[in-house]
Each structure stands twice: as C-alpha cells, then as structure tokens.
Amino acid sequence: MTQKYLGAALTAVASLALAAPAWSHAGLQPAESPAGKPYRAVISIGHGCDGAPTQVVRVELPDGFYNAKPMPKPGWQLQVVTGPYARPFDNHGKQQVEGPRTIIWSGGTLEDGWYDEFVLRGVIGPEVAAGERLFFRTVQECGNARAEWTDTSGSHDVPNPAPYVTVTAAPAKADQTHADQPASHTLGDLTLTGAFSRATAPKAPVAGGFVSIANKGSTDDRLIAAQSPAAARVEIHEMRMDGDVMTMRELPEGLILPAGETVELKPGGYHLMFMELKQPFVEGETVPVTLTFENAGSIELPFAIGPVSARSAGAAAHDGHAGHSGH
Known part of the structure; x- marks a missing residue:
C-alpha cells in the first residue's frame, strides 16, 4: 500500500516538474480574439532573468495589429516606437500607413519571485485570416541578463516561445x-x-x-x-x-x-x-x-x-x- 501511494506521489511530482517550464514563459491573454475587433493584450511576466529582477519589458507588435495603445504602469516609464505597417490600415476611412510597432516599459523593478502584467490595446486587422497566430515577441532586460521570448514557430517544445493570440473568424454581420x-x-x-x-x-x-x-x-x-x-x-x-x-x-x-x-x-x-x-x-x-x-x-x-x-x-x-x- 505504501509503495502504491509513493508511486502515485512520484508520478504527480514528475507531472508538475514537466509542467513548470510552461508557467515560467511570458504569457498572453486572451488566447483567442476575432479579426476586425479591438483586442486587449495582457502580457504576463512570471520571473526574472536567472534570478535577476526585470527592469525593462519590450514588446514587438505583430503585423496585422494596429492602433496600439499601452497602459501606463506606476513606477515604470513608457516608450512607444512607431514605424511603417506592412499594409495600410483603414481607420474609419483614413488610411494609416504607420503606427506603434514596439512598446517598452522601463525604469521599474519586478523581482524574480514576483509576477506582473503589462497591458496594451489595439485592433486586429480584418484581413487577418481565422486560425492565424499573431506573435507578440517579448524581451525582458534584467541589467546584464536577458530573457527573450521570441520564437515564432508556435512549438511548445522550444525554450523561448513568443506569446501569441490565435485569430478567430470575424463575427457574422446580422441582417x-x-x-x-x-x-x-x-x-x-x-x-x-x-x-x-x-x-x-x-x-x-x-x-x-x-x-x-x-x-x-x-x-x-x-x-x-x-x-x-x-x-x-x-x-x-x-x-x-x-x-x-x-x-x-x-x-x-x-x-x-x-x-x-x-x-x-x-x-x-x-x-x-x-x-x-x-x-x-x-x-x-x-x-x-x-x-x-x-x-x-x-x-x-x-x-x-x-x-x-x-x-x-x-x-x-x-x-x-x-x-x-x-x-
């Protein structure tokens, strides 16, 4: 009986050990959102860089994501880097050819053992196909160390997956x-x-x-x-x-x-x-x-x-x- 419970306990511990790395990645919620609609991106940071506190969070915005507006965080400075869009965006009849491409929060301190969220809002373009993934490449800077969540393969087996949202079909227009x-x-x-x-x-x-x-x-x-x-x-x-x-x-x-x-x-x-x-x-x-x-x-x-x-x-x-x- 003791061996039975010990075996079950070891199995549970092994399962947790395998799952733990997924918790440590930079995350993004909601995981799905329709094309042509506003999207509020919540990027979660769950640890520092090899024990060092995070001092900069840099998010590169994907093609197909427009009109981004970041949410300020108390104690952090905010920088928005603009650049050209891959294709013009029709913003209520006005063609926008450039806009925010990178959002940078800096000057704060997020200890290795702490968790926090960094929020921005924008619009997923109506041209983005259902099933397509938009990757928000995220980099943490911790003094001389870095944690780069930039792999856009979509694989869960890589050590540094970029957080992404899966685009769903735009809601059908009612009669x-x-x-x-x-x-x-x-x-x-x-x-x-x-x-x-x-x-x-x-x-x-x-x-x-x-x-x-x-x-x-x-x-x-x-x-x-x-x-x-x-x-x-x-x-x-x-x-x-x-x-x-x-x-x-x-x-x-x-x-x-x-x-x-x-x-x-x-x-x-x-x-x-x-x-x-x-x-x-x-x-x-x-x-x-x-x-x-x-x-x-x-x-x-x-x-x-x-x-x-x-x-x-x-x-x-x-x-x-x-x-x-x-x-």
Missing part, C-alpha cells in the same frame, strides 16, 4: 433589418432601449450616456441613481436653453418618468454624465451601467460605445466616422 433595432431590456413596467455612449479622447474626464425609457405602467416612476465601474460616479443631467444660452445642470432629485410616456436621454437633452473616467471609452466596446428607479428597482445595462459623433444607438453600432463629442 440589416435586425441590426438597426437597438437592444431592449424590461424592468417591471419600464422598457429601456438603445443604451449607448461615445468614444472619448485619451485623457477626457467625462462622457455622456443615453437611453430611451418607456413607462408602460399606470404610475409615475423616477430614475434616481446611476453607477458604473467605468467612472468614479454617474450623474443625471439636463441640458436646456436659458434664453439664447444652452445650460447644463444636474438633477439631484432624479428624472421623472410619467406613466404611459417615453423619456429620451439623448444628446442635447436629458442624459447621464460619467464623471472622472477610469479609462477612455473605446469605440466598439461596452461599459456596464446600473440604473436605479424609485419603483421598478435596479437593472444593469451594457452601454455600447459608438464613435464620438454618434447620435443614436444605431449609430453606435454601425457608424464608423469620427466627429466631435458633445453632451
């Missing part, structure tokens, strides 16, 4: 008749339709939120609060003309939703205001927002992020042309 119909959500007597916001500049502190709310009941209700993890707080605002001047004010008592009527939160009128954004709003993504009503209760909605010129949920889904933002 235009249905695609133009904004998503609806029901909460009691309320029907909420077409929740959307707009893309923001990198350092913009605020953004607007818009949605149509139909009260199909026989009793008035009131939108009394909103919150989102994307902002420090979310306020309910109104824009209105005061003589010849357009003014905006917060509605601290909330927004009345009369029975049997539809209230539109839209640009130039009632709207939500995301205050102190945690990060920029990016076209094509969504932000979760929880709306609380006096009678109906609370509901969480995904607000689709459209271009800065979006005037409706349909534009948020389909309009690819940028303009100037307003509330």
Whole structure:
C-alpha cells in the first residue's frame, strides 16, 4: 500500500516538474480574439532573468495589429516606437500607413519571485485570416541578463516561445433589418432601449450616456441613481436653453418618468454624465451601467460605445466616422 501511494506521489511530482517550464514563459491573454475587433493584450511576466529582477519589458507588435495603445504602469516609464505597417490600415476611412510597432516599459523593478502584467490595446486587422497566430515577441532586460521570448514557430517544445493570440473568424454581420433595432431590456413596467455612449479622447474626464425609457405602467416612476465601474460616479443631467444660452445642470432629485410616456436621454437633452473616467471609452466596446428607479428597482445595462459623433444607438453600432463629442 505504501509503495502504491509513493508511486502515485512520484508520478504527480514528475507531472508538475514537466509542467513548470510552461508557467515560467511570458504569457498572453486572451488566447483567442476575432479579426476586425479591438483586442486587449495582457502580457504576463512570471520571473526574472536567472534570478535577476526585470527592469525593462519590450514588446514587438505583430503585423496585422494596429492602433496600439499601452497602459501606463506606476513606477515604470513608457516608450512607444512607431514605424511603417506592412499594409495600410483603414481607420474609419483614413488610411494609416504607420503606427506603434514596439512598446517598452522601463525604469521599474519586478523581482524574480514576483509576477506582473503589462497591458496594451489595439485592433486586429480584418484581413487577418481565422486560425492565424499573431506573435507578440517579448524581451525582458534584467541589467546584464536577458530573457527573450521570441520564437515564432508556435512549438511548445522550444525554450523561448513568443506569446501569441490565435485569430478567430470575424463575427457574422446580422441582417440589416435586425441590426438597426437597438437592444431592449424590461424592468417591471419600464422598457429601456438603445443604451449607448461615445468614444472619448485619451485623457477626457467625462462622457455622456443615453437611453430611451418607456413607462408602460399606470404610475409615475423616477430614475434616481446611476453607477458604473467605468467612472468614479454617474450623474443625471439636463441640458436646456436659458434664453439664447444652452445650460447644463444636474438633477439631484432624479428624472421623472410619467406613466404611459417615453423619456429620451439623448444628446442635447436629458442624459447621464460619467464623471472622472477610469479609462477612455473605446469605440466598439461596452461599459456596464446600473440604473436605479424609485419603483421598478435596479437593472444593469451594457452601454455600447459608438464613435464620438454618434447620435443614436444605431449609430453606435454601425457608424464608423469620427466627429466631435458633445453632451
């Protein structure tokens, strides 16, 4: 009996020993992402260079990955090296022939026994074929030592595999008749339709939120609060003309939703205001927002992020042309 358990234990230890090298490689998540869509790359660093702490992380971006924007890290300096793309990228009707090609984080210290993540975001080109691998060649610099994760063979048997994402097929476009119909959500007597916001500049502190709310009941209700993890707080605002001047004010008592009527939160009128954004709003993504009503209760909605010129949920889904933002 003792030999049986000892044999099992040795087998388990051997399995862990074989698996351990895979844990030490530079990693990349998510492992899959569709062509033609934004991709948030999370590169994980799990050790230093032969025991020495990592002081520089250098990531070479693959062909087919465009408009890269790295996330700053406290205590690290950030450098973006630009260069020509292998092929022009159609960025909402504008042909881009160059952009970020290498991202460098430096000046920090990541001890050999520590773990950290380095994040950047971009777009996988629509021309990238399903099944193709995009390799993010990554180099750690640790003083006089280096760890180079640059092998792009795709083999798991090499000692220095480059992290990669496998591209999947672009989502099929829905029939235009249905695609133009904004998503609806029901909460009691309320029907909420077409929740959307707009893309923001990198350092913009605020953004607007818009949605149509139909009260199909026989009793008035009131939108009394909103919150989102994307902002420090979310306020309910109104824009209105005061003589010849357009003014905006917060509605601290909330927004009345009369029975049997539809209230539109839209640009130039009632709207939500995301205050102190945690990060920029990016076209094509969504932000979760929880709306609380006096009678109906609370509901969480995904607000689709459209271009800065979006005037409706349909534009948020389909309009690819940028303009100037307003509330």
